[in-house]
Amino acid sequence: MYEKEISLAVIKRLPRYYRYLGELLENDVVRISSKELSEKMQVTASQIRQDLNNFGGFGQQGYGYNVEYLFTEIGKILGLDRKxxxxxxxxxxxxxxxxxxxxxxxxxxxxxxxxxxxxxxxxxxxxxxxxxxxxxxxxxxxxxxxxxxxxxxxxxxxxxxxxxxxxxxxxxxxxxxxxxxxxxxxxxxxxxxxxESLMRLSYNLKAREEQEREENQ
Amino acid sequence: MYEKEISLAVIKRLPRYYRYLGELLENDVVRISSKELSEKMQVTASQIRQDLNNFGGFGQQGYGYNVEYLFTEIGKILGLDRKxxxxxxxxxxxxxxxxxxxxxxxxxxxxxxxxxxxxxxxxxxxxxxxxxxxxxxxxxxxxxxxxxxxxxxxxxxxxxxxxxxxxxxxxxxxxxxxxxxxxxxxxxxxxxxxxESLMRLSYNLKAREEQEREENQ
CATH class of the missing domain: 3.40.50.720 (NAD(P)-binding Rossmann-like Domain)
Incomplete structure (x- = not known):
């Protein structure tokens, strides 16, 4: 079974794929290439192909991904096919x-x-x-x-x-x-x-301000 | 400046260090070894030393970390020394x-x-x-x-x-x-x-159940 071998990083990204595909479905998009999905999600196309290959692919050369199929399959992987x-x-x-x-x-x-x-x-x-x-x-x-x-x-x-x-x-x-x-x-x-989420924001704000100060020196 | 070189993974862990050190302070703990901190936080002691070395250390051989000092310094790194x-x-x-x-x-x-x-x-x-x-x-x-x-x-x-x-x-x-x-x-x-957080939970629940089913076969 694949579950034991999937890295935590991939698992963390799956819900985001699921959300994006759900939005595409709502907008009646039938299929999407890894390139288009990559531009929308701001991750590389090869990352997307690699992530989805963990689960046996789903993509077809020259066609891209069937949005509804991919949405449903990722939903199953995420355990969303039950209550x-x-x-x-x-x-x-x-x-x-x-x-x-x-x-x-x-x-x-x-x-x-x-x-x-x-x-x-x-x-x-x-x-x-x-x-x-x-x-x-x-x-x-x-x-x-x-x-x-x-x-x-x-x-x-x-x-x-x-x-x-x-x-x-x-x-x-x-x-x-x-x-x-x-x-x-x-x-x-x-x-x-x-x-902790709020502190990551303050960290980034501070780091950015320090960077700007250096650039202005 | 250190800000540009720190990996995202370290930054993500800093608020957690800050929270733990805050709890230690509330309990009047004055100093702590990386080993003790590691047991409390369930990360390895070498990870803790490595993470804190990103910011110049703070630990002293044979003494461990001064809790209040480390709490204050990490607070500054996180940008918590301002409003x-x-x-x-x-x-x-x-x-x-x-x-x-x-x-x-x-x-x-x-x-x-x-x-x-x-x-x-x-x-x-x-x-x-x-x-x-x-x-x-x-x-x-x-x-x-x-x-x-x-x-x-x-x-x-x-x-x-x-x-x-x-x-x-x-x-x-x-x-x-x-x-x-x-x-x-x-x-x-x-x-x-x-x-997305909730979906990671359903993913893990499903993966655990499948693992149990396999073990019982």
């Missing part, structure tokens, strides 16, 4: 933002529950999901098939909540808390560290 | 979540304005910032020093709004819209593509 039940822990602004993204549902990620500690939020409905209290989380996870738990809670609480979820059978955590969770190796964790 | 004026375009859940993060302010990112097209949001105050209408954005940007604009608006609108902001003088965009912005090369863009 995922998702719960959100933390119903603050960020948790509510996640619950409100209709895009996720369209891709097969179904929000099945939203949990919070704040009793004032209890029963408030977000796109058909009533916010539940954390005391009911254990029962819910044990009695429902939960594939992914999104954590939008403070960093002090995240490691314990994640450990609990894992002990109740959850296999994948989408972690927005600014801390690493240190879970068993067979648990999938995807971190979204917003502060 | 950044940030505006948020889009006052939905995600925009409000960003406006509510006190962590950002502590690191020097000051929210100076929040903008939306929805008149029902006008004047609502989020941590002292009243939501303003988009018609006032141009004047605001031209009359205030705006370092970073966070875009939490739909993808259909993001490219035009980003182009406008750049034409009015904004140099850095923190983009949450699920699309690439294609701005001039001297504009710093940091993308947070949540759907």
């Amino acid at each position: 995922y039940n998702v719960i959100i822990i933390g119903a603050g602004n960020l948790g509510q933002a996640l619950a409100n993204y209709t895009d996720f549902e369209r891709r097969g990620f179904l929000i099945k529950g939203i949990f919070d500690v704040n009793p004032r939020l209890e029963g408030i409905s977000i796109r058909g999901n009533e916010i539940r209290m954390m005391e009911t989380l254990e029962d819910f996870v044990k009695n429902n098939s939960v594939h992914i738990a999104a954590l939008t809670i403070p960093k002090a609480k995240a490691p314990q909540v994640a450990a609990d979820l894992v002990s109740w059978g959850v296999k994948a955590i989408w972690n927005f808390a600014p801390t690493d969770l240190n879970l068993p190796k067979d648990i999938m964790v995807e971190n979204v560290h917003l502060a | 950044y004026n940030v505006i948020i375009i889009g006052a939905g859940n995600l925009g409000q979540a960003l406006a509510n993060y006190t962590d950002f302010e502590r690191r020097g990112f000051l929210i100076k304005g929040i903008f939306d097209v929805n008149p029902r949001l006008e004047g609502i105050s989020i941590r002292g910032n009243e939501i303003r209408m988009m018609e006032t954005l141009e004047d605001f940007v031209k009359n205030n020093s705006v370092h970073i604009a966070a875009l939490t608006i739909p993808k259909a609108k993001a490219p035009q709004v980003a182009a406008d902001l750049v034409s009015w003088g904004v140099k850095a965009i923190w983009n949450f819209a699920p699309t690439d912005l294609n701005l001039p090369k001297d504009i710093m863009v940091e993308n947070v593509h949540l759907a």
Whole structure:
């Protein structure tokens, strides 16, 4: 099977291919050459061919790529040919933002529950999901098939909540808390560290300003 | 100057060092060896030494790293020794979540304005910032020093709004819209593509399940 041999860098690029192909589909584009795709995505055509060759190609010499076929196949590789039940822990602004993204549902990620500690939020409905209290989380996870738990809670609480979820059978955590969770190796964790993203921006701003200062000397 | 030669991979790791060192500081840890830091961060000690050597080291043989010094120095490298004026375009859940993060302010990112097209949001105050209408954005940007604009608006609108902001003088965009912005090369863009992050999770879940199936055969 190919999954074990694909480099992390390729895997990181696949969702971007998927997004671009989705946009092409929306614009009724039927086929595209690796050269055109490369100009649109601002990566080299040989990079695109190399990346897609990891999965057996899909391209035809002189024709290019069939957009819908490639979109569907990359979707399968990304595991988007099935449904995922998702719960959100933390119903603050960020948790509510996640619950409100209709895009996720369209891709097969179904929000099945939203949990919070704040009793004032209890029963408030977000796109058909009533916010539940954390005391009911254990029962819910044990009695429902939960594939992914999104954590939008403070960093002090995240490691314990994640450990609990894992002990109740959850296999994948989408972690927005600014801390690493240190879970068993067979648990999938995807971190979204917003502060780190912002720091890369400040680093680049500073580096650019220093470069400009040097050029003006 | 070191900025031009540092690899992107190192730059991507720096905010993580900064976060860990910040946690050590909060716990009153004065010094740490690269071995201890490596166990905590789950990267190799030689990787840590190599990364930090890019910036002239900071470690002392037999003593390890002085946590506060290293934290401060990495902060300077990341451009956190100054203040950044940030505006948020889009006052939905995600925009409000960003406006509510006190962590950002502590690191020097000051929210100076929040903008939306929805008149029902006008004047609502989020941590002292009243939501303003988009018609006032141009004047605001031209009359205030705006370092970073966070875009939490739909993808259909993001490219035009980003182009406008750049034409009015904004140099850095923190983009949450699920699309690439294609701005001039001297504009710093940091993308947070949540759907892509979620797809990496589904990819890994699927790959793990297939691996398990194979092992059980």
